[in-house]
Amino acid sequence: MISMIQFSDVLAWIHQLLSSCMAPWLVFLIELVVASVAAVVALLVCVIIMVYMERKVAGHMQLRHGPNRVGWHGVCQLFADIIKLLLKECFTPTRADKLLFVVAPVLSLCVSLLALAPISWGPGLVLWNTNIGVLFVTAISSMGVIGILMAGWSSNNKYALMGAMRSGAQIVSYELSAGLSIVAIVALAGTLNTGGIIESQANGWWILKGHLPAFFAFIIYIIASTAECNRAPFDLAEAESELTAGYHTEYSGMQFGIFYLNEYINMGVVSMVASTLFLGGWQPFYLPFDFGWAHAFNDIMALKFMETWPAWISWVSLAWPLVWFFGKLFLIIFFMMWFRWTFPRLRIDQLLKLEWKYLLPLSIVNLVIIALIVVLGLHF
Amino acid sequence: MENPIVTPSELKTEEFVVNIGPQHPATHGVLRVEATLDGEIIKDVLPHLGYIHRGIEKMTESLGYKQSIFLTSRMDYLSAHINNHVCALAIEKAAQIEVPARAKAIRIIMDELQRLTSHELWWGSCAMDIGAVTPFFLAFRDRERILELFEQNTGNRLTMSYIIPGGVMNDVRPDFVPKLKALIKSIKEYRKEYDQLITGNFIFQHRTQGIGILSKEQAISLGCTGPTARASGLSCDIRKLYPYDGYEKLDFKEVIDYGCDNWARYVVRMEEMNQSIHIIEQLLDNLPTGDYRTKLKGVLKLPAGEYYQRVESARGELGVYIVSDGGAKPYRMKFRTPCYSNLGAVKPISVGMKIADLMANMATIDLVIPDMDR
Amino acid sequence: MKALYNYLKEVAFAFVSLANGLLLTLKYFVTPWKSIITENYPDNRANPSVADEFAGEVILIHDENNEHKCTACTLCQLACPNNSIQIISKQVETEDGKKKKVLDKWVYHLEMCTFCKQCIDACPQDAIKMTNSYELSCFDRSTLTKILNQPGSKLKEKPKVTAKVQE
Known part of the structure; x- marks a missing residue:
């Protein structure tokens, strides 16, 4: 890999180029704006793919085609929907709290975009390389409930209020086991930095080399994060058959669109965290052995054969970590969609029972075992 | 100066009223349920009817007996054949019309197929009320097969007006029996998928077991019938108690469960589907030949008097009460529809439960709104 | 001990029952050519799947x-x-x-x-x-x-x- 081009080289080259012709503060400003816009755009592209994927997955699981009218196999359906949402009136109910009603969707969008900052997309490709990365994500993602509560309260609608209250109880509870399963991996990796966690998995993903407890932590994290995203079977905040549309009952037009977008951004962020922690982020799949064909397999995975190629072709290898990163991202998202279109919804007391009686004790026991593994040095 | 600190005894919670319906995804129609809630817990339920009242009973008074039958398809549109059947039976009883054996067999096959479609749709919508969307599509796939058979043999898919006084409107197609045999085979396959997806599902079982307890005494005093009452241990299958059109010759079980909860109602309906398949299979191999209807006069007149006939609809006991003054039009035609009585059970089984349970309760009682309002 | 056994048994049963349902939806997802039953309605006007006996106009x-x-x-x-x-x-x-x-x-x-x-x-x-x-x-x-x-x-x-x- 040494001779091949790295993202850090590219970024350093861009930085040099800008510094050569501009004042340092301007360079900083431009880099800040360009980097964040790039991250948001990348995420929005993911969201577009996710929405299309959700519709197709739902369709095929429900013996339907899914969207197949607008464009080739309905790929343009989402754009038609966005145009529709933009053209619709953003209706505010008369007795609503007007300020909070308008602020709520924007706030929840901001919160979910903030959680994007410490995510490591590729080697050296990270917006904010901080040593509290994972902690920051967990802290920010628990703030998402404020937007939902705001929306529910300000709508002056009983369905919306009930949805928001449910969502509050749900997110506060599930934060715990999600946090504990993150702590398990942090204990294994010994760092909170997302890049550091990914690099610690260079000889195998944590889900494989962390023994059974890491696998349990992964399952608990997937369940808890599905609940945190208000996805079915934990979609009590929306609960279509009970509360019509839950906290966004009164929203229309693009304000509703933002809530919709928000749901997918949350899913994206949660899946990115899951792939970072458990599935090795942008690390390709390496076999943790060192003999004959396993060695050859690892070499292929590390793109060793490209080293002899001309430099202009080895640019292609830049995309390799990204392929793995997005592949894992969409794999986890597929799992969440799969759950949504299979399971019935839980009741509110069952939801809390699941967390406090099952997931939380299990994840505490799990964390203790992981701590023992780390202390005794049993992991690979 | 007043103490600004609020003690817990001063913190009050307030009950509030939520209108579920008339436009709501869970009511599957225009029923309005006024639910008084304390947080998530239901304190009171008050159903309001009348949003889809079409005056079917009054309309029959200005139509002839034959024409009234097509109106009955519109009451419980999910068991149109059975609605037509009760009306035809009452008229036959009053006018003492003999029905050919073939017509009787076809009627029973259609009734049981109709019960299958109704229960399949109920299964889908019940799962949807509990939060799973995919079963709804599975249910529609299987129901579609039966509706295709209806379309081929009766001409219509939903409101058939096929069973008429004196027999059935037209004979079944020659390929009816082989097609039905293939259909029964595929329905049995599909039933396994139902169990795989929903019956065995842990979440679904926990959502239904022990929820919505309707005791036998309550079921009797509220006049509940059909699977709703049979799940409370009440034997009330009209096909067994007051057999009509040859049900007495067929071998089938009256499905009774003593669980009294939503799960029991679910199990009873699922088992009833098996029994329906069993009934159809008995008739298929020896479908009587001969006439499919007795030709009647153009204008049917019933002798003056009062007549009552009941059948087992997909939702319970469906009765029709005809008062005739000897003319060509009924003096009064009153329907005793199962959903109207079963709706009474919603309040006693929902009070004290969570709001999500109200949806599950309404789903397992299997309410069809036009059947209540008529 | 019995309680712990029952607790774990319940968890295991939950996973098995949920996996059963997941398998069914996965089966539909991966075999769309077999499972999809909807018709492309306005496109299949030439040979509609309507029975001759259908009672229309x-x-x-x-x-x-x-x-x-x-x-x-x-x-x-x-x-x-x-x-x-x-x-x-x-x-x-x-x-x-x-x-x-x-x-x-x-x-x-x-x-x-x-x-x-x-x-x-x-x-x-x-x-x-x-x-x-x-x-x-x-x-x-x-x-x-x-x-x-x-x-x-x-x-x-x-x-x-x-x-x-x-x-």
């Missing part, structure tokens, strides 16, 4: 000589529960001087029809039938009121031979 049967069998007896009109049939007849004089009632207009109000087949059942001549057309919606309500007898059509004369046999 009522038509008056005309043969190649533009003759129909309707004797204007109004039985269908009487049988119709929705008054969607109006038979307008006229008196004409035949060659031998007798007055005869013939069909002038067979008015069909499609907007009121519920496709209950009572008219077909009532017709003694089998003059009307139902087609299996199902795309009956239109933009103008007035087009739903139709006159079913074609212009210039007349009653089909009964063949003399069969008349004799009946006598």
Whole structure:
């Protein structure tokens, strides 16, 4: 890999180029704006793919085609929907709290975009390389409930209020086991930095080399994060058959669109965290052995054969970590969609029972075992 | 100066009223349920009817007996054949019309197929009320097969007006029996998928077991019938108690469960589907030949008097009460529809439960709104 | 210990039962060519999956000589529960001087029809039938009121031979 081009080289080259012709503060400003816009755009592209994927997955699981009218196999359906949402009136109910009603969707969008900052997309490709990365994500993602509560309260609608209250109880509870399963991996990796966690998995993903407890932590994290995203079977905040549309009952037009977008951004962020922690982020799949064909397999995975190629072709290898990163991202998202279109919804007391009686004790026991593994040095 | 600190005894919670319906995804129609809630817990339920009242009973008074039958398809549109059947039976009883054996067999096959479609749709919508969307599509796939058979043999898919006084409107197609045999085979396959997806599902079982307890005494005093009452241990299958059109010759079980909860109602309906398949299979191999209807006069007149006939609809006991003054039009035609009585059970089984349970309760009682309002 | 065993058993049962359902939806997802049952409706107009027996719009049967069998007896009109049939007849004089009632207009109000087949059942001549057309919606309500007898059509004369046999 040494001779091949790295993202850090590219970024350093861009930085040099800008510094050569501009004042340092301007360079900083431009880099800040360009980097964040790039991250948001990348995420929005993911969201577009996710929405299309959700519709197709739902369709095929429900013996339907899914969207197949607008464009080739309905790929343009989402754009038609966005145009529709933009053209619709953003209706505010008369007795609503007007300020909070308008602020709520924007706030929840901001919160979910903030959680994007410490995510490591590729080697050296990270917006904010901080040593509290994972902690920051967990802290920010628990703030998402404020937007939902705001929306529910300000709508002056009983369905919306009930949805928001449910969502509050749900997110506060599930934060715990999600946090504990993150702590398990942090204990294994010994760092909170997302890049550091990914690099610690260079000889195998944590889900494989962390023994059974890491696998349990992964399952608990997937369940808890599905609940945190208000996805079915934990979609009590929306609960279509009970509360019509839950906290966004009164929203229309693009304000509703933002809530919709928000749901997918949350899913994206949660899946990115899951792939970072458990599935090795942008690390390709390496076999943790060192003999004959396993060695050859690892070499292929590390793109060793490209080293002899001309430099202009080895640019292609830049995309390799990204392929793995997005592949894992969409794999986890597929799992969440799969759950949504299979399971019935839980009741509110069952939801809390699941967390406090099952997931939380299990994840505490799990964390203790992981701590023992780390202390005794049993992991690979 | 007043103490600004609020003690817990001063913190009050307030009950509030939520209108579920008339436009709501869970009511599957225009029923309005006024639910008084304390947080998530239901304190009171008050159903309001009348949003889809079409005056079917009054309309029959200005139509002839034959024409009234097509109106009955519109009451419980999910068991149109059975609605037509009760009306035809009452008229036959009053006018003492003999029905050919073939017509009787076809009627029973259609009734049981109709019960299958109704229960399949109920299964889908019940799962949807509990939060799973995919079963709804599975249910529609299987129901579609039966509706295709209806379309081929009766001409219509939903409101058939096929069973008429004196027999059935037209004979079944020659390929009816082989097609039905293939259909029964595929329905049995599909039933396994139902169990795989929903019956065995842990979440679904926990959502239904022990929820919505309707005791036998309550079921009797509220006049509940059909699977709703049979799940409370009440034997009330009209096909067994007051057999009509040859049900007495067929071998089938009256499905009774003593669980009294939503799960029991679910199990009873699922088992009833098996029994329906069993009934159809008995008739298929020896479908009587001969006439499919007795030709009647153009204008049917019933002798003056009062007549009552009941059948087992997909939702319970469906009765029709005809008062005739000897003319060509009924003096009064009153329907005793199962959903109207079963709706009474919603309040006693929902009070004290969570709001999500109200949806599950309404789903397992299997309410069809036009059947209540008529 | 028993409690812990039951606890773990419940967790295991939950996972197995949920995995069962997941397998079914996965089966549908990976075999769309087998499982998809919906039709691409406006595209498959050429061969719709509608049975010939499907009871759609009522038509008056005309043969190649533009003759129909309707004797204007109004039985269908009487049988119709929705008054969607109006038979307008006229008196004409035949060659031998007798007055005869013939069909002038067979008015069909499609907007009121519920496709209950009572008219077909009532017709003694089998003059009307139902087609299996199902795309009956239109933009103008007035087009739903139709006159079913074609212009210039007349009653089909009964063949003399069969008349004799009946006598």
